[in-house]
Amino acid sequence: MHRDPIPFRKMHGLGNDFVIVDARTRPLELTDAGARRIADRRAGVGCDQIITIEPPRAGGVAFLGIRNADGGVVEACGNATRCVAHLLMTEARADRVDLDTLAGPVVAERAAGGLVRVNMGPAGDAWQAIPLAEPRDTLSLDLGQAPFADAVAVTLGNPHVVAFVDDAEAVDLGRIGPIIEHHPLFPNRVNAEVVSRTADGALRMRVWERGAGITRACGTGACAAMVAAVRKSLIPGRPTRVILDGGPLDIDWPGGDAPVWMTGPVASVFTGLLDPSLLS
Numbered sequence: 001m002h003r004d005p006i007p008f009r010k011m012h013g014l015g016n017d018f019v020i021v022d023a024r025t026r027p028l029e030l031t032d033a034g035a036r037r038i039a040d041r042r043a044g045v046g047c048d049q050i051i052t053i054e055p056p057r058a059g060g061v062a063f064l065g066i067r068n069a070d071g072g073v074v075e076a077c078g079n080a081t082r083c084v085a086h087l088l089m090t091e092a093r094a095d096r097v098d099l100d101t102l103a104g105p106v107v108a109e110r111a112a113g114g115l116v117r118v119n120m121g122p123a124g125d126a127w128q129a130i131p132l133a134e135p136r137d138t139l140s141l142d143l144g145q146a147p148f149a150d151a152v153a154v155t156l157g158n159p160h161v162v163a164f165v166d167d168a169e170a171v172d173l174g175r176i177g178p179i180i181e182h183h184p185l186f187p188n189r190v191n192a193e194v195v196s197r198t199a200d201g202a203l204r205m206r207v208w209e210r211g212a213g214i215t216r217a218c219g220t221g222a223c224a225a226m227v228a229a230v231r232k233s234l235i236p237g238r239p240t241r242v243i244l245d246g247g248p249l250d251i252d253w254p255g256g257d258a259p260v261w262m263t264g265p266v267a268s269v270f271t272g273l274l275d276p277s278l279l280s
């Protein structure tokens with residue numbers, strides 16, 4: 001049980017916001033309910049995800065524990081990876097850092113303009129890897145709900161389903177998002193993205209995140225959107241800019257089993273102390 005206040009840092013990547021706790025020397029006893037209380041935007045600090053920086057499990061200098069605002073443990077988070085990588089590279093005065101996540105290893109490095117570039121690992125498209133509840137063609141999924149009638153499922157360690165539409169702004173994501181997140185085809189639930197192409201060849205993406213709802217940005221979602229667009233032959237080349245509500249991410253993927261690269265900004269907002277009563 002925690003008796004003392006717990007230091008945290010509030011950060012965000014394009015408005016996808018995080019409470020980050022350094023638990024490398026002082027383990028954090030975080031339950032689903034505790035995570036929900038921290039994430040609560042009125043009674044807690046407020047965030048889309050709670051991130052713990054933990055001792056490495058299988059390699060790298062640290063393990064990233066990731067929980068959604070609903071308390072659920074998740075495998076990967078692109079925006080949080082950039083934020084934590086920035087913290088640890090600053091701490092070590094390094095230009096590169098190796099991290100470990102439930103989705104596997106990720107490597108981050110400093111990029112021009114204060115941005116952080118991350119090797120997010122390969123993207124998966126096998127139905128078992130997403131996972132889906134039954135064998136289906138992940139390049140063309142009909143979820144029985146417009147606009148997810150010809151959607152693409154992609155895993156970046158966490159599950160995504162991408163629908164291409166004429167105008168992403170016109171989709172009622174608050175209505176359709178929870179229906180897709182809880183669709184029976186996805187036993188682990190799913191992150192849902194709606195994507196349209198812009199006149200200059202970029203992708204405009206809006207996201208309903210599993211366990212968090214509509215967020216201003218999703219790094220793994222942007223990677224999934226670019227991979228899905230390549231698989232559907234919808235974009236001519238690479239790298240591709242993905243424009244989220246909070247701003248752009250640049251995504252590059254040469255195809256096949258090659259890793260997906262994501263480049264974007266990080267921002268630190270404030271530090272503080274969590275009252276231990278939030279965790280009990």
Ligand SMILES: N[C@@H](CCC[C@H](N)C(=O)O)C(=O)O
Nearest residue numbers: 077078079158210218219220
């Ligand atoms: N915001 C994240 C993804 C966070 C996890 C996601 N909601 C899930 O449940 O898989 C990102 O930037 O990738």
